[in-house]
Amino acid sequence: METAIPKTSFKDKTNKVLGINPQDALISKLYMSVSFIALLIGGILGLVQGLNRAGLLELPSWLNYYQVLTAHGLLLVLVFTAFFTIGYFYAALSHTLGGLLPVVRKMAWVGFSLKIVGFVLAVVPIIMNEASVMYTFYPPMAAHPAFYIGLALIVVGVWVCAFGAFIQVANWRKNNKGQHVPILAYFATAVFILLFFGSVPVAIEVLVMIIPWSIGWVETINVMVARTLFWAFGHTLVNIWYLTAVSAWYVVVPKIMGGRRWSDVLTRVVIIGLVVMNITGGFHHQIVDPAINEVVKYMHVFMSLAIGFPSLMTAFALFAVFERTARRKGGKGLIGWWKKMPWGDVRFLAPFIAMVAFIPAGAGGIAQSTNQLDGVVHNTMWIVGHFHLTLGMSVAMTFFGISYWLVPYISKRVLTPAMNRLGVIQTILWTVGMIFMSGAMHWVGLLGSPRRTSYTTYGDHATALSWDPYLTFLAVGGTLLIIAVILQVYAVFNMMFFAPKGDTEFPIAEEEDNATKTPYWTERWGIWIVVMLIVVAMAYVIPLTDMIVNAPPGSPPFKTW
Amino acid sequence: MKMHLDEKIWLTLSFGMIMAFMLFTGYQAVALEMGPPSHMETIDPQKVDQTAPFDNPGIKQIGENEYEVVMTLQVFSFNPSNFEIPAGATVHFILTSKDVVHGFEVAGTNINTMVMPGQIQKITQKFDKPGNYLVLCNEYCGAGHQVMSTTFTVK
Numbered sequence: 133m134e135t136a137i138p139k140t141s142f143k144d145k146t147n148k149v150l151g152i153n154p155q156d157a158l159i160s161k162l163y164m165s166v167s168f169i170a171l172l173i174g175g176i177l178g179l180v181q182g183l184n185r186a187g188l189l190e191l192p193s194w195l196n197y198y199q200v201l202t203a204h205g206l207l208l209v210l211v212f213t214a215f216f217t218i219g220y221f222y223a224a225l226s227h228t229l230g231g232l233l234p235v236v237r238k239m240a241w242v243g244f245s246l247k248i249v250g251f252v253l254a255v256v257p258i259i260m261n262e263a264s265v266m267y268t269f270y271p272p273m274a275a276h277p278a279f280y281i282g283l284a285l286i287v288v289g290v291w292v293c294a295f296g297a298f299i300q301v302a303n304w305r306k307n308n309k310g311q312h313v314p315i316l317a318y319f320a321t322a323v324f325i326l327l328f329f330g331s332v333p334v335a336i337e338v339l340v341m342i343i344p345w346s347i348g349w350v351e352t353i354n355v356m357v358a359r360t361l362f363w364a365f366g367h368t369l370v371n372i373w374y375l376t377a378v379s380a381w382y383v384v385v386p387k388i389m390g391g392r393r394w395s396d397v398l399t400r401v402v403i404i405g406l407v408v409m410n411i412t413g414g415f416h417h418q419i420v421d422p423a424i425n426e427v428v429k430y431m432h433v434f435m436s437l438a439i440g441f442p443s444l445m446t447a448f449a450l451f452a453v454f455e456r457t458a459r460r461k462g463g464k465g466l467i468g469w470w471k472k473m474p475w476g477d478v479r480f481l482a483p484f485i486a487m488v489a490f491i492p493a494g495a496g497g498i499a500q501s502t503n504q505l506d507g508v509v510h511n512t513m514w515i516v517g518h519f520h521l522t523l524g525m526s527v528a529m530t531f532f533g534i535s536y537w538l539v540p541y542i543s544k545r546v547l548t549p550a551m552n553r554l555g556v557i558q559t560i561l562w563t564v565g566m567i568f569m570s571g572a573m574h575w576v577g578l579l580g581s582p583r584r585t586s587y588t589t590y591g592d593h594a595t596a597l598s599w600d601p602y603l604t605f606l607a608v609g610g611t612l613l614i615i616a617v618i619l620q621v622y623a624v625f626n627m628m629f630f631a632p633k634g635d636t637e638f639p640i641a642e643e644e645d646n647a648t649k650t651p652y653w654t655e656r657w658g659i660w661i662v663v664m665l666i667v668v669a670m671a672y673v674i675p676l677t678d679m680i681v682n683a684p685p686g687s688p689p690f691k692t693w
Numbered sequence: 694m695k696m697h698l699d700e701k702i703w704l705t706l707s708f709g710m711i712m713a714f715m716l717f718t719g720y721q722a723v724a725l726e727m728g729p730p731s732h733m734e735t736i737d738p739q740k741v742d743q744t745a746p747f748d749n750p751g752i753k754q755i756g757e758n759e760y761e762v763v764m765t766l767q768v769f770s771f772n773p774s775n776f777e778i779p780a781g782a783t784v785h786f787i788l789t790s791k792d793v794v795h796g797f798e799v800a801g802t803n804i805n806t807m808v809m810p811g812q813i814q815k816i817t818q819k820f821d822k823p824g825n826y827l828v829l830c831n832e833y834c835g836a837g838h839q840v841m842s843t844t845f846t847v848k
Contacts, residue, residue: 196836266833270794272810273835355794355809419729420805422812426728433718437711444707448700498711502718503729510805511796511831580800582831588839595800595827684735684811690793692768692835 151635156226157542159240161628163219164539166248167212168624171528174207175617182569182610186603187587197586198264198693203255205267209523210286211251213373216531218243218293220376221320223542225297227638228314229304239296243289250285253278264693266584268366269342271358274689277346284338287331294324305655312650315399316640319379321657322403323372329664330368330411337361345689352686356423356679360415364672367414370523371439375406377530380483381450384534387641388479391457394449396643400654402449405442408664412671413439416501420510423682428675429503435671436501443494450487478555479547479639482533485563489525493518496574511584514577517570524613525566529559532620537636539627546634547627554623562616569609576602730806730816738810741765741791751776758782766808767791769837771828777846783819795841796831807832820847 152160177200183189184197191197222240226232232240256278257263263275269283301313301321313321337358345353382399386392393399412435419429455469463469474480496518499505509515536555540547577583581599590596653659696704722728741747746763750772753761760782765772767790778784788797790810798805799818806816820826823846830841 198833198836198838201833264836270832273793355811359794359809418807421807422730422732422809422814423735424731425733426722426731429729429731430719430722433715437714440711441707444711445704448703452697452700498714502714504718504721504727507729507803507805511798512805580798580827582796582798582829584833585831585839588842590827590829590840590842593827593842593844594825682733682735685737685739687738687792687810690768690835692793692837 167215170211186607224316243292246289254282272687334365363414387639486529493521512577517573540636545631565612572605769841774843
């Protein structure tokens with residue numbers, strides 16, 4: 133039974149009375165708005181693609197499939213997720229560390245402006261069909277320089293927000309010496325550390341290599357080095373969104389179902405593990421590349437799979453919380469306790485399904501990091517299926533679940549039963565849509581259907597024609613998903629501006645009463661960053677040196693679209 | 694850190710599973726020589742046509758039922774295209790790109806690799822099953838990416 137010891141500090145009291153500071157709330161509201169508008173546009177573009185790929189929709193001559201694909205990728209992978217993460221963690225920092233410092237608030241605004249300017253600079257060339265290079269922008273395909281300058285500004289904007297978060301946390305630590313940073317602020321620290329260090333390689337790629345080359349100051353580019361720097365960033369980025377979702381799984385979901393947090397020590401160890409091991413995981417995108425020898429590739433199997441371990445720990449911890457909480461509420465038997473979970477509450481249902489989706493999604497990740505298995509699925513639709521299962525299900529759906537309390541919280545409104553019901557319907561639609569779409573993608577990918585390709589039958593080749601039925605399932609899934617997207621975006625803006633006024637709690641679960649005391653070494657981020665840099669050096673110094681020393685003559689820019 | 698028995702069991706299983714994946718991968722790569730295509734040789738991407746063996750792309754018999762296919766990839770085609778090989782032949786594909794990054798996939802087989810400008814890539818496969826095989830580019834390479842394909846016949 134619940135025997136909570138009331139531990140109400142002054143800060144908690146003021147939070148209860150005043151709620152979030154209106155200036156902090158405005159920042160989060162703005163970030164959420166951009167995020168969900170990006171979801172809507174990106175989602176519509178996704179549907180257009182899905183229908184075209186299945187051969188059900190012919191695009192008008194002024195709209196290129198690859199233009200749509202580039203915009204879809206940028207909007208969802210960069211804008212939707214990044215803006216959500218920053219809006220969510222800035223609200224969490226404000227809530228758990230007693231309001232944002234004025235300088236941090238200013239940095240959030242500066243970061244926001246840089247990102248928006250960068251985004252516009254990147255989007256204009258895409259719309260003009262001057263940058264149909266995908267969000268991976270592999271050289272020697274060369275887009276308009278404005279596209280890269282825009283991307284660089286987005287990265288700088290993210291850095292400003294990351295440093296804002298560091299200043300906020302450092303200030304709290306100075307005023308609360310010897311204490312542990314509250315858990316959500318701890319998650320935020322980890323995420324911003326990864327955002328900063330993970331984007332350093334891509335910043336080098338874009339600023340030092342691509343921009344001078346696309347403008348024409350230098351003639352050629354080292355293709356392998358650029359690609360390797362990209363993936364040091366690319367995979368870290370998706371794992372950052374995953375870590376953001378995990379923060380809600382560990383901290384928020386237990387509170388929503390009326391339980392306690394699982395071991396604080398384990399949580400912090402998992403976070404440190406994910407930070408230290410993450411950046412090197414990107415290398416598995418290059419398993420079938422030339423110019424990297426087999427020994428290095430095999431070392432990277434270790435480095436990629438290592439990330440699986442903290443995730444497997446997470447899986448245990450979360451289901452342990454579910455079982456414990458459900459049994460406390462009187463759930464019995466091996467299966468019976470499942471009935472005691474709050475299935476009708478969208479704030480629980482959405483992140484729960486997201487976690488379940490991570491079981492096949494994570495298994496797919498392990499398959500892909502393993503040399504020979506990757507050879508089978510590399511660059512096929514299977515990868516796209518995996519991507520939609522991880523980012524589209526595990527991450528996006530957790531974000532959706534968060535929105536049903538975070539948006540009311542920052543807007544000083546409440547989640548009504550009607551909106552909750554809409555959320556449940558939205559969650560089910562999204563789930564069914566993803567099962568269809570991602571399932572079809574995985575299957576057709578195993579049969580060899582390539583990714584990032586517009587509608588084609590390869591001259592009516594029998595093999596290609598045999599893929600068509602699966603692609604129809606893909607389109608059906610995509611159609612359900614767009615309905616879910618529209619409901620979700622409607623819900624967010626309704627909760628932001630029209631829901632009844634009232635106070636909504638920022639749900640943070642307490643630790644168990646008899647929890648082990650967390651050792652203070654978990655707070656030594658300086659050490660963990662050094663360890664992370666050593667791991668990154670182990671992973672990248674040898675192959676990058678080799679690619680530079682034994683470089684072929686470089687490549688000039690090509691515009692192939 | 695105090696741990697529950699179930700948690701210890703789970704962690705042991707998790708750790709064991711990941712180690713098993715690693716060991717199998719290592720065994721396949723080292724003992725069975727099934728490592729991923731990782732050729733290290735370079736070439737000037739702007740002089741592919743003048744550089745051997747790519748100055749003369751095509752199929753060449755190099756042993757008893759063993760063939761070499763020297764192939765260049767460029768937007769949006771494979772050269773040579775539509776060739777024939779006898780059933781049971783072992784084929785060594787030697788590939789490079791004359792422009793951007795391409796993919797080289799033979800649908801329904803384990804041939805799947807990246808072909809980068811400036812790099813020579815090699816991949817080998819034995820073809821026992823007769824039929825018409827679809828070769829396609831699986832790395833986005835431009836506006837005509839979806840037409841970049843060819844076939845070959847195993848007789």
